[in-house]
Every structure is written in structure tokens, then in C-alpha cells.
Amino acid sequence: xxxxxxxxxxxxxxxxxxxxxxxxxxxxxxxxxxxxxxxxxxxxxxxxxxxxxxxxxxxxxxxxxxxxxxxxxxxxxxxxxxxxxxxxxxxxxxxxxxxxx
Amino acid sequence: xxxxxxxxxxxxxxxxxxxxxxxxxxxxxxxxxxxxxxxxxxxxxxxxxxxxxxxxxxxxxxxxxxxxxxxxxxxxxxxxxxxxxxxxxxxxxxxxxxxxxxxxxxxxxxxxxxxxxxxxxxxxxxxxxxxxxxxxxxxxxxxxxxxxxxxxxxxxxxxxxxxxxxxxxxxxxxxxxxxxxxxxxxxxxxxxxxxxxxxxxxxxxxxxxxxxxxxxxxxxxxxxxxxxxxxxxxxxxxxxxxxxxxxxxxxxxxxxxxxxxxxxxxxxxxxxxxxxxxxxxxxxxxxxxxxxxxxxxxxxxxxxxxxxxxxxxxxxxxxxxxxxxxxxxxxxxxxxxxxxxxxxxxxxxxxxxxxxxxxxxxxxxxxxxxxxxxxxxxxxxxxxxxxxxxxxxxxxxxxxxxxxxxxxxxxxxxxxxxxxxxxxxxxxxxxxxxxxxxxxxxxxxxxxxxxxxxxxxxxxxxxxxxxxxxxxxxxxxxxxxxxxxxxxxxxxxxxxxxxxxxxxxxxxxxxxxxxxxxxxxxxxxxxxxxxxxxxx
Numbered sequence: 001x002x003x004x005x006x007x008x009x010x011x012x013x014x015x016x017x018x019x020x021x022x023x024x025x026x027x028x029x030x031x032x033x034x035x036x037x038x039x040x041x042x043x044x045x046x047x048x049x050x051x052x053x054x055x056x057x058x059x060x061x062x063x064x065x066x067x068x069x070x071x072x073x074x075x076x077x078x079x080x081x082x083x084x085x086x087x088x089x090x091x092x093x094x095x096x097x098x099x100x101x
Numbered sequence: 102x103x104x105x106x107x108x109x110x111x112x113x114x115x116x117x118x119x120x121x122x123x124x125x126x127x128x129x130x131x132x133x134x135x136x137x138x139x140x141x142x143x144x145x146x147x148x149x150x151x152x153x154x155x156x157x158x159x160x161x162x163x164x165x166x167x168x169x170x171x172x173x174x175x176x177x178x179x180x181x182x183x184x185x186x187x188x189x190x191x192x193x194x195x196x197x198x199x200x201x202x203x204x205x206x207x208x209x210x211x212x213x214x215x216x217x218x219x220x221x222x223x224x225x226x227x228x229x230x231x232x233x234x235x236x237x238x239x240x241x242x243x244x245x246x247x248x249x250x251x252x253x254x255x256x257x258x259x260x261x262x263x264x265x266x267x268x269x270x271x272x273x274x275x276x277x278x279x280x281x282x283x284x285x286x287x288x289x290x291x292x293x294x295x296x297x298x299x300x301x302x303x304x305x306x307x308x309x310x311x312x313x314x315x316x317x318x319x320x321x322x323x324x325x326x327x328x329x330x331x332x333x334x335x336x337x338x339x340x341x342x343x344x345x346x347x348x349x350x351x352x353x354x355x356x357x358x359x360x361x362x363x364x365x366x367x368x369x370x371x372x373x374x375x376x377x378x379x380x381x382x383x384x385x386x387x388x389x390x391x392x393x394x395x396x397x398x399x400x401x402x403x404x405x406x407x408x409x410x411x412x413x414x415x416x417x418x419x420x421x422x423x424x425x426x427x428x429x430x431x432x433x434x435x436x437x438x439x440x441x442x443x444x445x446x447x448x449x450x451x452x453x454x455x456x457x458x459x460x461x462x463x464x465x466x467x468x469x470x471x472x473x474x475x476x477x478x479x480x481x482x483x484x485x486x487x488x489x490x491x492x493x494x495x496x497x498x499x500x501x502x503x504x505x506x507x508x509x510x511x512x513x514x515x516x517x518x519x520x521x522x523x524x525x526x527x528x529x530x531x532x533x534x535x536x537x538x539x540x541x542x543x544x545x546x547x548x549x550x551x552x553x554x555x556x557x558x559x560x561x562x563x564x565x566x567x568x569x570x571x572x573x574x575x576x577x578x579x580x581x582x583x584x585x586x587x588x589x590x591x592x593x594x595x596x597x598x599x600x601x602x603x604x605x606x607x608x609x610x611x612x613x614x615x616x617x618x619x620x621x622x623x624x625x626x627x628x629x630x631x632x633x634x635x636x637x
Contacts, residue, residue, distance in 0.1 A: 002525045022528070025557045026521035055528060057553045058603035065602075087546035094609045095602060 002026040004053070006034035013044030020052030023060035032063040036070070046071060049081040056088050061095050068097075112254040115146050136168035136262070143258050144170055147251055149239035151219065154262060155182065155189050156227070156235035159338070164189050164235060172240070175213050182210045189236045192224040196233055198252050199224050202244065214240065223247045225256045227263035234263050234270075278310040278340040285344050291319050295391055295510065295537035297476035297503040301484055305451060305496040312339030312380070313449040313498040314347055318354070323389035326354045329401065329447040329500055330382035333423075342378050346371065346424070350384065360384040360397035361421075361432035368399065368424045368432075379425040383447060387439070390536045391504045394437050394445065399424045402450060405464075405471050407479070409442040409506075413471035415464065416445070441506035441539060444473050451495035452487050463487075475509075476501040507538045512576040519560045519569045519588060527556055527573060538577050540631035548575075548582060548629050551610035554603040555586035555625040563590030563623060580632050581612070589622040 004021035017038050023031050039046055048067070050056070064080070071078045080097070082089045140152035151171035155164040164182040169175040185194040187210030192199050201208055201222040204215045214222070224238030237259040282304075290298040298317055304310055312332030319325055328350055332339045346367065353366040364384055371378060383401035385394050396404070396416065400423030407413035419433040439445065446467070453463030470486040471479060479501040488497065513534040517523035528549055535545045552573065559571045572587045608614045613628040 001522050022525065024521070024524045024528075024553060025560060026524055055549060055553075057550050057557065058606050059557065061602055061606070085542075087542075087549070090543065090546050091550055091606065094606060 004031050006031060006038065008038035010040060010043070013042065014047070015039050015043045015045070016047045016049060018049045018052070022055040023053060023063065024055065024057055025059045028059035028063050031060070032066065035063065035067060039071075039076075041074075043076055045077040045079075047079050047081060050088050051081055051083045051086075053088050056091055058095075061091065061097065064092075064097060109253055109257075111250055112257050115254055137170055139258075139262070140168055140170040143237075143239065143255070147239055147254060148241075149223075150242045151217075151240040152237070153239075154227070154235060154237050155180075155193075156266065157184070157193065157233065164193060167235075172213060172217055172219075175211065178213070180211050180213065186210050188214075188222055189224060189238060192226055192236045192238065193233050196226045196228065198226075198256060200247050200252075204240070218242050221245045221247070223251065223255060225252070225259045227259050227266065229263050229267040234266055237262060274337040275310075278337040279304070281337070281340040281344060282310050282314075285314060285340075285347055287315075287317060290317050291325070293319065293325060294533060295505050296325065296387070297505060297509075298501070299476035299480045300500045301480050301497070302499075303451075303484075303488065303493065303497045306492050306494050310337075310340050311335050311451075311496045312343040313451065313496045314343050315447065315498050315500045316347055316351070317500070317502075318351065320354065320357075320386075322357070325387040326351075327385045327387065327447060327500065327502060328382065329449065329498060330380055331401070331449045331498075333379040342375055342380070345375065346380060346382065350382070354384070359434050360386055360395055361434045364397050364399050364421075364424070365430070365432050368430065371425050372428065375425070377425075379423050381423045385445075385447070387502065389533075391439055394439050396435050396437065397421070397432055399432070400426065402448065402453065402464075404448075405446045405467055406437070406439075407444045407446075407471040407473040408440055409473050413468045413473075415468070439504045441504055442473050442509075444471065444476060444479050444501055444503040446471050446479065446483060447500040447502070448483075449496070449498045451493045451497035452483070452499055454495065456494065473503070476503040479503065505537060507577055510534070510537050510577060512574055515573040516570050517556075517573070519564050519571050519590075521557075521560055523560070523571070524553060524556060528553065531575065534575060535582075535631070538582070538631060540582065541633040543633065544582070544629055544631045547610035548584060548627070551607045551614070551627045551629065552584050552586060554607040554610075555584075555627065557603060558592060558625075559586065559588040559590070559623065562592040562594075563588040565590075577631070580630050581628050582631055584625075584627040584629070586625040586627075587622060591620075592618060592623050 002022050002024050004019055004023050004027055007018045009016045017035055068078055136154060144152045153166055153169040153175055155166045158165055162184055166175045166180045182189045184190050188201050188208060204219050204222060209215060219240040220243055222238055222240045224236050226233050227235040227237060286302055300315055312334060314330055316328040332343045349370050350367050353363045381399060381401040383398045385396040387394055396418045398418055398420045403415045403418050405413050406416050416437050418435040421432045422430050453467055454460060455463060467487060470483045480499055483499060513530060515527060515530055517526060531549055556571055569589055574585045576583050611627040611629050615626040617624045
């Protein structure tokens with residue numbers, strides 16, 4: 001079973017969500033729930049650190065796009081932290097995902 | 102005729118009468134249940150009440166009663182007598198007959214003897230070629246003075262018993278050592294896609310076993326452990342120590358840690374539990390990507406590596422002292438490259454050492470013999486060139502490990518159930534295969550995503566609730582990987598928000614992507630170069 005770990009730290013209005021492991025069809029729903037529940041209503045800015053994610057496909061993209069859509073509605077800023085020349089950066093660039101840090 | 106010559110003749114005569122000289126009786130002695138019967142005859146002919154045989158335990162520190170008449174409880178209770186102590190202990194230590202006329206706690210270790218009321222004891226050593234194997238003694242409940250003839254007779258009987266016991270013990274030990282050796286060498290080497298493994302073990306002259314061993318095992322973290330070793334000594338004792346080292350090394354290897362740590366642990370364990378033993382051992386770990394070998398050698402001969410287009414040579418590996426040689430040794434790890442197509446040969450000294458020839462000469466010959474071919478043919482070549490028609494004096498172990506290159510690698514074929522849980526399994530198998538074919542990091546990432554998307558589509562859209570299977574095949578054609586993902590269903594159009602991105606991503610990850618929707622299933626073909634560079 002594909003596994004990913006989601007952690008979160010809140011500092012004032014800034015929430016840092018750290019994800020590690022792999023994200024595919026098998027666990028994308030779970031990862032989405034964990035990320036969403038880590039973000040408080042009073043957050044102003046959300047950073048998602050994907051440095052330790054070693055695999056991500058369109059299921060993972062769907063989580064990120066959905067997150068971006070929700071945060072836009074809630075008027076929260078989103079940025080992603082991705083390692084240079086990593087598989088995750090590659091997939092994000094191919095998909096045209098915008099808020100790349 | 103002198104007195105002693107007459108005594109001897111007289112004794113021979115008596116022995117013949119009790120059948121102790123018959124070959125058949127002696128051959129059958131090997132079965133051990135005839136020993137009590139022979140002791141009965143000794144008792145009868147010497148007119149004694151008891152007769153006992155004790156044999157030395159391995160290590161020569163204690164005697165153990167193995168047969169007794171007139172005092173059978175001695176065997177049943179497993180009586181042990183330390184060498185040099187008491188009556189029997191003195192006989193074996195001094196290697197000469199002893200008569201004892203006062204049997205009590207001050208002269209005899211075994212209390213059964215004085216409790217039984219034995220008054221006089223006569224004991225002689227069991228000797229073969231000057232080596233003491235044990236003691237034969239007789240006892241009487243009344244006071245008695247044994248004559249020189251009695252002593253001569255008992256010694257003759259002891260010599261015969263000793264010969265039979267010795268023959269039986271050596272035969273049993275040889276058989277046990279061979280059996281132990283066989284049971285401890287891997288019957289089947291692990292199957293590791295991307296690596297070829299082959300091994301040979303040949304006993305030395307007259308089936309001599311000398312504690313050589315090799316071992317190969319996969320660790321839970323994906324590293325492959327390779328061991329070769331040689332215990333100092335011969336026969337059953339060496340084979341037993343070898344067995345213990347093999348188990349201990351496996352246990353320490355499972356704990357993780359680099360090869361020097363594992364050998365340091367092994368050294369500590371052996372020095373504590375098997376003091377006085379010594380062995381050379383080499384432990385190597387192959388990286389899960391097969392790119393490098395991490396080696397630590399405890400006094401063992403350095404492996405030979407054959408690379409494509411180069412003459413084979415000794416690996417550049419630091420050699421530390423053998424196991425059991427010194428306390429608190431600093432052990433080192435050497436890291437060596439394993440280029441695609443290269444082979445590494447691990448071996449024991451029997452392969453390269455010849456009487457009257459320098460070791461360097463043997464190593465030179467081995468380097469001549471090793472070529473980067475398939476592992477089993479490397480073993481065949483090396484054995485043919487190094488051993489040929491000879492029977493080696495020493496036993497020989499040889500283990501060849503070859504990293505396949507792209508050209509050797511067959512296609513990857515997988516059939517998985519169409520469920521999300523299969524995706525991880527597919528990726529794991531693909532990652533291993535892509536390493537073997539030497540795919541660039543970008544190509545690896547793209548192929549994982551493209552095949553992952555195709556597989557996810559089949560999982561999500563191909564089947565109804567009853568489910569089905571997905572077949573995945575990757576094949577290398579020149580510099581291209583051709584990946585096929587097939588199901589036996591019909592893809593439904595994507596449902597829900599933010600869907601349909603997968604097919605787009607899949608197309609971007611491949612140099613060429615075709616999706617064939619057929620009445621009886623969907624087949625996706627993805628072509629992607631494995632060389633460096635961007636797809637599209």
C-alpha cells in the first residue's frame with residue numbers, strides 16, 4: 001500500500017504542511033484529508049513542503065489543484081516547496097501548476 | 102622365551118578364546134551395542150566384577166563412560182571424570198596401566214565405584230598411534246593382586262577396542278563434517294533480477310572438509326550480502342565452527358550496519374564463545390542499485406574483478422586481521438565500483454595455493470582466468486583453469502557475482518489486480534528494472550509516471566465492481582523503453598472535478614504514446630528514451 005506522511009506546523013497565520021513518501025490513486029484521498037484538516041480557518045498563508053515526496057502523479061496533482069482552488073476561495077496564499085531537478089518538480093512543471101516556490 | 106613374551110602369547114591365546122580378535126566382532130563394535138558384550142568377555146576371562154570403557158570428549162578435558170558391565174549405572178548416569186583427576190583420569194593422563202588397591206573418595210572421582218564396594222581397580226589407556234582415546238578398567242569386590250599377564254591381557258583388549266573406536270569415530274566425523282558442510286552451503290542462491298550469481302564448492306583430497314563456506318542473502322533494505330570464509334583447522338571441529346560463524350554473521354547482518362561493524366561484532370562473539378578459533382572472512386554488501394560493492398576483509402584473500410574491455414585484477418580492498426586473531430581491531434570498509442557487465446570472484450585459498458608455488462603466481466593465474474562473462478561460465482572457466490584434472494589438497498569455494506548490463510536484461514512482465522494497491526508494487530518492480538537498464542533519472546521519473554497513469558486509468562475506468570487484471574510489460578529496444586499497459590475492459594470517460602489530467606501527463610512523459618481502445622480491452626503503448634534529455 002502506498003504511504004505518505006503529513007505533518008503540520010502553525011506559526012501565527014502561516015501553516016507549514018510537510019509531506020513525505022509517495023502519492024498515487026491508493027492514498028490521494030487520505031493525503032488530501034490530512035492536508036486539509038491541518039489548515040486552520042485563521043491561516044493567511046499555507047506552504048506545502050514536497051521535498052521528501054518521491055512519487056506523485058495526477059492523483060497527487062488533483063489534491064494540489066483542489067487545495068489551490070479551496071485556498072483561493074478562502075483568500076489564503078499557497079506556495080509549494082519542491083526540490084530542484086526532482087521527479088515532483090518535473091510532474092508539476094509538465095502539468096503547468098502555477099504556485100511553485 | 103622371556104616372561105613378558107610368554108605373558109603376551111598367553112594373553113593373545115585368551116583373547117582369541119573370548120573372540121576379541123575376530124575382525125567381525127571388531128567391525129560390529131562400531132555399532133556400540135556389542136561393546137557391553139565384549140566387556141562381559143573381558144570380565145569373564147580376567148575374573149573381575151566390573152568392566153568399563155570411558156572415552157575422551159572432544160576437547161580432551163573429560164572422560165565419559167560409554168559402556169559398563171557390573172556397574173551399568175555408570176553409563177546411565179553419564180559419569181564424567183576430568184583428565185588427570187582420580188583413577189581413570191590418571192590412567193589417561195599418564196598413558197600407562199594403573200592398579201589401585203584403595204578405592205575411596207581420595208583416590209576415585211566416581212563415587213559409584215566405592216559405593217558399589219569395589220576393592221581393587223586395574224585400568225589401561227586406549228591408545229592409537231600414541232594418541233589416547235580413553236580408558237578401559239576392570240574392578241573386583243574383593244582384594245586382588247593383578248598379575249603382569251592380567252595387565253598384558255587388558256592392554257591387548259584395550260588396543261583392539263581403541264582401534265575400532267578410532268576407526269568408527271573418524272568415519273563418523275568425516276561423514277558428519279561433510280553432511281554439515283553440505284547443509285550449510287546455500288542449496289539455491291537468491292534470485293536477484295539484474296545480478297547473476299554462481300558458486301562452486303569442492304572438498305579437498307580424500308573428501309577433506311576444511312571449514313570453507315560462502316553465503317549470499319538479501320537484506321530487508323534491498324542490499325545483497327555476500328560472505329566467503331575459511332575456518333582454520335580441518336574436519337568436524339572446523340565445520341562446526343564454520344556453522345556457528347555463518348549463523349552469527351547472518352544475525353549481525355540482519356541488524357544492519359556496514360560490513361566492518363558486522364565483522365567486528367562477529368569477532369567479539371567468536372573471541373568470547375569460541376576462544377582459540379581463527380578464521381578469515383570477507384563480507385561484502387552490494388548496493389540495491391548494484392553500482393558499488395562495500396567490502397570488509399578479515400584477513401581474507403582479495404576478490405578478483407573482471408571488467409568489460411580490461412584485464413581482470415585484484416580489487417583495491419583493505420585487509421584487516423582475521424577473526425579471532427587480535428582484540429579490538431580497527432576494521433575498514435572499502436567501496437569499489439561495479440560497472441555494468443563486470444564480474445567479481447570471491448574464493449578461498451584452496452583455489453590459488455599450490456604446494457611449491459608462490460601465492461602471487463596463483464593470483465596471477467586467477468586474473469588470467471577471470472573474464473566478464475555470465476557468472477556460471479566464469480565459474481566453469483576458473484575451475485577449469487585453476488583446478489583442471491587435479492584434486493586440490495585443500496577444499497575450494499568460489500562465488501561469482503556479475504552485474505548484468507542492459508543487453509542481458511529481459512523484459513519486465515507483471516500481471517496485477519486492477520486495484521489501487523497494485524500501483525506501489527508496479528513502481529517498485531519498475532524502479533529495479535530501470536536501474537538495471539541504466540535509465541537516466543528523468544527517464545525513470547517519466548516512465549514511472551506514464552505507466553502509473555496508464556495503470557491508474559485501468560484501475561479506475563476499465564472494470565466494474567467485479568474487477569480484473571492489468572498486464573504491464575517493459576522492454577528495452579536500443580535506447581528506448583517500450584512500455585505496454587493492457588486491460589480487458591473499456592475505459593469510461595473521466596468523472597468528477599480535476600479529472601482527465603492523467604492522460605495529458607502520460608502523453609507529456611513519453612516520446613510517443615498510443616492509446617488503443619478495442620472492444621475487448623485497452624492497450625497503452627509508451628515509448629521513452631532512457632538516455633539523458635527531455636521527453637517530447
